[in-house]
Amino acid sequence: MRFLLLFLLLETVGFxxxxxQYRYHHSVLHSVAGDMFYSISSTLNGWTRFFSLTSENERLMRENAQLRELMSVDDKHDELLIPYVKTTTNSGVPYSYIPxxxxxxxxxxxxxxxxxxxxAKDGVKVDDAVVTDSSVVGMIVDVSQHFSVCRSILHTDSYVSARFMGNDYHGSVVWNGKDRERVAMQDVSRVASIAVGDTVITDSRSSLLPEGLMVGTVESFSVPESDFYDITLRLNEDYEAIHNVYIIRYAHRDELKQMLEYGKEDR
Amino acid sequence: MERKIGKAIVVGVMIMVLQIAVLDNIAIWGYATPYIYVLLLFLLPYSTSMGWLLLEGFLIGLVIDVFLSTGGLNAMACTLVVYVRNHLVTHLLGVPEKELDTFSPLLSTDVKPVAMMVVFMLLVLMHHIVLYSMEAMSIYLLPGALLHAVINTVITSVCSIIVVVLIAPNKRRRL
Structure with a gap:
């Protein structure tokens, strides 16, 4: 009986x-063990990075090429640029980048x-977006002095507004927790015309993410009884293998957020 | 005797380090991770009183949790494993309660290895069910979590048996 009580007590503590852990990014990041852990992790990562240097270099070179192209910008070139760079230059929206x-x-x-x-020392703030050179990765949810935690798109609470590149039909991208290479796209009206292979990008309705970041391509879809498609997207990025990312922030974010909130209290 | 205890502790720490530094980075089919440290819970001395056993199990789980940043998932799972362990050994393996003090899975000659393996897999399954269902924490995700637990039980068991073959005393190489 005593032991049953102890057992229950320990299980309660565990629970x-x-x-x-639902607020785990707080507890881990700010604990001493967390700090120690991340410095060990940093070193280990240094070694693993060495082995992926070739592919990472290639990727950075590709990106460099695109940026050079951007510097010599004229209208014809613009067409060739990857979507998000295009959006940011065309509309002149100021985004700040932290590698x-x-x-x-x-x-x-x-x-x-x-x-x-x-x-925080580098200027990272909660709600900043995290992207690779072309794809969306997630959102910053916590910041300490030297590190920050990003909630990946592969998180069952993640929610990204997205639309099709070809047309303006939009929906939201969520992860069902099963397959790290695929996500589901919901709330796409069945009047939309879509095809396997269509590209899905982030939507301007999001106040946090810039428009035009690649999410994935349509792998399969079905039309159920309801008014919305069931769409499975194949992610553009292998999230297991990301090393270099950018933390980006839209300069007028807070202002936009305030405006988007407008009138909500009245409802 | 003291040397034996020393050796047991060294092996235990090695298994924990292996779990944290190496095995946690393994994802077979991008999905299954061997949790061989559950083996430690099965091997913890049977002469220890239940109270200490529960604390030891909880602490082992907590150490894993701190390093893998999993909150208290492993602590919960480990506490359950050590709580039911002795009951399973006496009831399923037929070890009399009086002899439990001297029982050791690696040395015992009275119990069939296959039976020992089945009990171990049962413990692993319980550990994994707690781990994955608590992680899912939703009815909607529960079926997936249970499937994950079952698949992972196979992986963990196979890896643990390999470790046992490596660490078991030469005379009797078995679980």
Missing amino acids: ALVVG ARVVKNSTRMLKNYIVLNRG
Whole structure:
């Protein structure tokens, strides 16, 4: 009986810790063990990065080429640029970029977080977006002095507004926790014409993400009884293998957010 | 005797380090991770009183949780495993309660290896069910979590048996 009580007590403590994990990015990031862990992780990552240098170099070179192209911008060239660069230059929207490296990355949990090696000291703030050179990665949810935690798109609570590149039909992208290479796109009206292989990009309705970041391509879809499609997207990025990312912030974010909130209280 | 205890502790720490530094980075089919540290819970001395056993199990899980940043998932799972372990050993393996003090899975000659393996897999399954269902924490995601637990049980068991073959005393190489 005594032992049953002790057992229940320990399970309760464990459960409390699990519930705390829903705010886990706080507890981990700010604990001493967390700090120690990330410095060990940083070193280990240094070694693993060495082995992926070739592919990372290639990727950065590709990006460099695109940026050079951008510098010599004329209208014809503009067409060739990857969508998000195009959006940012055409509309002249000011985004600030902070390059960052992945310290720790998980893709196997249901709630995946990515720890980055930039923190408050580098100007990172909560709700900043995290992207690779062309794809959306996630959103910053917590910041410490030297590190920040990004909630990956592979997180069952993640929610990204997206639309098709070809037309303006939009929906929201969510992850069902099953397959790290695929996500579901919901709330796409059945009047939309879509085809397998269509590209899905981020939508301007999001106040946090710039428009035009690649999310994935349509792999399959069905038309159920309801008014909305069931769409499966194949992600553009292999999130297991990301190393270099950018933390970006829309300069007028807070202002836009305020405007988007407008009138909500009246409802 | 003291040397034996020392060796057991070294092996235990090695398994924990292996779990945290290496195995956590393994995802077979992008999905299954071997949790061989559950083996430690099965091997913890059977002479320990239940109270200490529960604390030891909880602490082992907590250490894993701190390093893998999983809140208290492993602590919960481990506490359950050590709580039911002795009951399973006495009831399913037929070890009399009086002899439990001297029982050791790696040395025992009275129990069939296959039976030992089945009990171990049961413990692993319980550990994984707690781990994955608590992680999912929703009815909607529960079926997936249970499937994950079952698949992972196979992976963990196979890896653990390999480890046992490596660490078991030479005389009797079995679980």
